[in-house]
Amino acid sequence: MKTIKFIPVVFLFLLASCEAVRVNADFDKNVDFSKFKTFAYYKAGIDKVEISDLDKKRILRSIDEIMIAKGFTKSENPDLLINIFTKSREQINVNQFNSGWGYGWGFGWNPYGFAGQTTVSSSTEGTLYIDLIDAKKKEMIWQGEGQGDLTKNREKKDENIKEFVDKILAQYPPTANKK
Numbered sequence: 117m118k119t120i121k122f123i124p125v126v127f128l129f130l131l132a133s134c135e136a137v138r139v140n141a142d143f144d145k146n147v148d149f150s151k152f153k154t155f156a157y158y159k160a161g162i163d164k165v166e167i168s169d170l171d172k173k174r175i176l177r178s179i180d181e182i183m184i185a186k187g188f189t190k191s192e193n194p195d196l197l198i199n200i201f202t203k204s205r206e207q208i209n210v211n212q213f214n215s216g217w218g219y220g221w222g223f224g225w226n227p228y229g230f231a232g233q234t235t236v237s238s239s240t241e242g243t244l245y246i247d248l249i250d251a252k253k254k255e256m257i258w259q260g261e262g263q264g265d266l267t268k269n270r271e272k273k274d275e276n277i278k279e280f281v282d283k284i285l286a287q288y289p290p291t292a293n294k295k
Contacts, residue, residue, distance in 0.1 A: 137264040137280050141287040147250070147257045149289040154191035155183055158249060161199035174274055175200055178281035179246065186285075197249040204242040211235045241265055244280050248288065260284035 143149075157176065165172060179198060180190070188196075212234045241263065248258040262284040 137262045137283045139260065139262045139283045139287060141258065141260045141284070141290065143258040143290045144255075149258075152188075152195040152248075152250075152289075154189050154194045155196040155198055155248075156191055156194035156251075158197040158199040158247075161201070161247075165200055165202055167202055171273070171277065172200075174277045175244070175281060178278045179285070181278075182281060182285045186288075194251050197251045199247040199249060201245040201247070202242065206238060207241060208236065208238045211237075244284065246281070246284050258288060258290065260287055 162172065162176070179200075183198075184190075242265075243261060243263045246260045247256050249255065250257050262280045264280065
């Protein structure tokens, strides 16, 4: 049985070290992405993101590093505006194991009186969206999404957030082969 409920995203983007980030991207096929050379952040959108200011700084710092490495320049008069959005959900997993011989699943005939075992585990899955907006037209032209398990491990925040952003922005700019 799985129960899913939304929780506050205080610890968003703190991935468990064993889980990979799953990514997807979508874009406007009619846009010439080679014309974009400068970027800035869409402050009104980023201010609404419900994560800690420290995690926002980590995400934006990672985006800066990657965009600059791709040859983009930060500008007061940008070609691209970058916005982020986050969400998370908690997953509860219940597993039952019958440790004796018997009929069927769960409780049943058990000649040795061994009890079954039930384990309950929970995890939090987070999603980071990175939106690229044509600053002149005020239209979204590209959206990348990264999804993965979250943890509260403070020591790994920087590297985990960087992994999210790296994998999402590895899909930008889109090529004809990427859909």
